Amino acid sequence: MLFRSRSPSPMSSPSRSTIPPSSPHRTFCESLMDENIDTAQSLIEKWDSDNSSAPSLFHGDDRQEAKQYLNAVKVLQSTMHVVISKSSGSEKLVRAQILMEKAMKRLQKEFYQILSSNRQYLDPESVSTHSSRTSTISSFSDFEDELEDGLRATNESISEMERVSAAAMGDLKAIADCMISAGYGKECVKIYKSLRKSIVDEGLYHLGVEKTTLSQIQKMDWEVLEYKIKNWLNAVKVAVKTLFYGERILCDSVFSTSDSIRESCYSDITVEGATWLFGFPEFVAKCKKSPEKMFRTLDLYEAISDLWAEIESIFSFESTSSVRTLAVNALVKLGEAIRIMFADFEAAIQKDSSKTPVPGGGVHPLTRYVMNYLAFLGDYSEILSDIFADYPLSIQSPLPEAYFGSLESSDVSSSPISVRFSWLVLVLLCKLDGKAELFKDVALSYLFLANNLQYVVAKVRDSNLRFLLCEEWVAKHEEKVKNYAANYERVGWSKVYSSLPEDPTADISPEETKQCFLRLNLSFEEAYRKQTTWVVPDAKLRDEIKISVARRLVPAYSAFYEKHREGLSRKRGSESLVRYMPENLANYLSDLFFGDGGVGQVSSASSSPSPSSHYRGRQSR
Known part of the structure; x- marks a missing residue:
């Protein structure tokens, strides 16, 4: 309690005039304590927060005086412990306590200034980018060496923003370590939580993440809800991989000396926003199911599933377990919804x-x-x-x-x-x-x-x-x-095929020949007339069918025609009997399966009339 006194007696104001003169009875330890307090007083009063014109301790690249200041605070703290253990006098203790109060006030101000003035360099994206290039700084005493050696070694590849981000993280860690060690962690944490939560909440707002309820989601038209799902799919990747990840890195770095403090900070800063984020897909899963919603539901499931390793790692604290639970529950509910929609889709086919x-x-x-x-x-x-x-x-x-x-x-x-x-x-x-x-x-x-x-x-x-x-x-x-x-x-095509003799080159009577031509004319015209309205959309299948019919029909008809055309040419009326030249049958077949009932490109280019026109001409006669 002596260390945290906020209202020292005016009679106990630190002044060199109150220090008793040296005497031969003073021990070496007492002299050393006085010297340590004197050294700390010279630095602390120089950077007294009440002096508004005093620049920042952590200004520029030179951290030498900042390092001396923090070391002086550590020595002052050690001296206070010795004073208590030796019962060396309340005057020394009160004097040291007042100096410690001034030092903490100064460091509190520095901590706030670094957080607020370096906001653009400490945004989660910059922090997460920096973390992939350099390791987290372990202590302020090592900071100068790492900054000077490590960053200089990667000077060509590291950006100015990353350099400033690394420096600011080192400064914050150094101040936090000092204040926590001196028993002033509460003041440090309060500033950190306030500033960083506003950054996380603002980041989520810009990503379009907002607090919604199940009733609000259920009342939305599907078009509106689908738009929100698309927005969420884009937002969740940035939120997890950049916003929450970067904030976890910064929090772990600044408060690396205290597991409980960094857990408390990260939980208070992120859990509320993460709850809004991961509560949304579970609400969607509870809405009315229908097959057309399947794909967006799968997108939600896939997004959480793909990010699960990061979610589990980033929100690994016990105090952030509610976020992990939300993500798992969302996967469970989305999976149930997808299985229901799958079953509904099958039922729709059967019905x-x-x-x-x-x-x-x-x-x-x-x-x-x-x-x-x-x-x-x-x-x-x-x-x-x-x-x-x-x-x-x-x-x-x-x-x-x-x-x-x-x-x-x-x-x-x-x-x-x-x-x-x-x-x-x-x-x-x-x-x-x-x-x-x-x-x-x-x-x-x-x-x-x-x-x-x-x-x-x-x-x-x-x-x-x-x-x-x-x-x-x-x-x-x-x-x-x-x-x-x-x-x-x-x-x-069975009637067309059977209209010709099994052996097209066999000798048959003129009457049989006439009947064959008549049967072929009728059967071919009937098949053609029907099948020009039929359709085969697949070009490959359409060609295969036409080729198959042509291979069966055209050679047989050609052989029959060649065998009997001389005999027919000597008879009257043979022109009307033989309506199709063998070479034109394939052209007629090309008209088929376009579904328009008209003439295809090949036969329309042919000089021979179509079977339908022959049929109509015969009826008119």
């Missing part, structure tokens, strides 16, 4: 009840929606693997048991998330099987299945889904596309 056939047998809107959704989800495969790690797929579906064998016998990776993706694709394909039955034309049903499965395979192949479903899955379903296309060709 789709649209009964309108897709025009031309093209790609169904459900196929586009589901596969685009899954392709985007594939980008989050690692996060989803973490979320579903302890949640194996439990199938509760109205699908026939025959479909389950397709999943069990698939070559999909056995990871839980891969099985889930495979299952969702299977659910889609089953729905498409049902929608194929809506077409009255069997050939068009097969073409519809080929188109949609081709779209599914293409989406898998061109996204991260190929790593989840594997190459064997892709190869197996590419083969299914070919089977669907072959079935389409078999059903859709």
Whole structure:
């Protein structure tokens, strides 16, 4: 209590005139104590805080006098302990205590000035950048050597801001060490907490982090909430990696001699802002779920997961455990929300009840929606693997048991998330099987299945889904596309193929020849008329189907035509009987699968009329 006296007696005012003259009875220890107090008094009074014209002790690059001042305070403190232990007189003790009060007042002022005047150099970004280049200064006595040797050695790579930041951190640490050692840590900590909390709060404000409640979040339109989520995703990285990290470095450096003080400071400065920051994603997770919110929810989960190591390290104190708990709870709630939305997405596929056939047998809107959704989800495969790690797929579906064998016998990776993706694709394909039955034309049903499965395979192949479903899955379903296309060709062109004899070069009667040409004309015109309104969106599949039909039809017709054209040329009316030149059949085929019912580019450039125009001309005659 003697050390913290704030109101010394006026009669005890320190003055050299009150010191008794030396006497032969004084011991060497007493003389040394008097000398130490005299030395401290000369420096302390020189830098008395009441002298408003006195410059800063820590001004410029020269720290010699600052070092002497702090050493004098340490010696004064040691002397006071000796005075008490020796009971050498209350006058010395009171005199030393008054000097200590003046010294602490001065250091308190210096501490405030360094914090406030170097604010731009002590911002978390500068501190965190500096920490990556130089080690934290261990003590003020080593400061001059480190500043002179270490910073000079890296003079070419270190910036002026980093140099000033390092110097200011060293000054603050030196003052804090001295004040804490002298029993004045409370005054030092009060200044530090006040100034640094304002900087952290201001930094969070500029990042757009604000205090929100669950009711406020739940009342927001999704567009507004999505904007806030985007802002939060940008803010959390800066807040953790720069703001909170830099503040932790500064706090650890300034108060490195006291674990309890640096914990108290950091907790009081950051916990409130960190609570606002990490409370937001948990509120989002508690909002109404829907599949379109899946991706932003995954972004929130991924951001916290990626930053977890830093969060755990920066907020490692017991007093900041609430921040760690908030972050963990946010991950748990976000994970639950994502699993619910995943289940809702599957249910939405199974509940789709649209009964309108897709025009031309093209790609169904459900196929586009589901596969685009899954392709985007594939980008989050690692996060989803973490979320579903302890949640194996439990199938509760109205699908026939025959479909389950397709999943069990698939070559999909056995990871839980891969099985889930495979299952969702299977659910889609089953729905498409049902929608194929809506077409009255069997050939068009097969073409519809080929188109949609081709779209599914293409989406898998061109996204991260190929790593989840594997190459064997892709190869197996590419083969299914070919089977669907072959079935389409078999059903859709069987009449055309069968209109020609099995052996096109065989000798047949003129009447049989005539009937063959008539059957081919009718069947080809019927197939052409229907299939010009059908569509194959995938260019590669479209060409493969056309080439396959052409290879089967054109050579056979050409051989038949060459065999019988001389005999037909001698008969009247043969011009109307032979409507197609062999070389033009491929041009007619090129019109197919564009879905416009018109003429394609190749045949429109041809001099021969289209089958439809032949048909209309025959009817008019």
